[in-house]
Amino acid sequence: MQRHAIDSVKVIENISALKDHVPIVRHHHESFDGTGYPDRLRGDAIPLISRILCVADAFDAMTTNRIYKPRKTKNEALNELR
DSSP states (O other): OTTHHHHHHHHHTTOGGGGGGHHHHHTTTOOTTSOOSSSOOOGGGSOHHHHHHHHHHHHHHHTSOBTTBOOOOHHHHHHHHO
């Protein structure tokens, strides 16, 4: 699972229209406390757009049915994000 950020970068890095988005994709699973991946960036070292994408991705994951977990309500997801 943790490879998908790097694998996604490999898909887009040679597409000229997406080159500027490589850092966003690469760092969208970093954590503010430095425990994320792939580079264990922390705090403001994580691009702002990556931090925003991380929140959107987490909200989507929580509010979408998964094989391993039923979806949460929007309010439950918002409470968890807070």
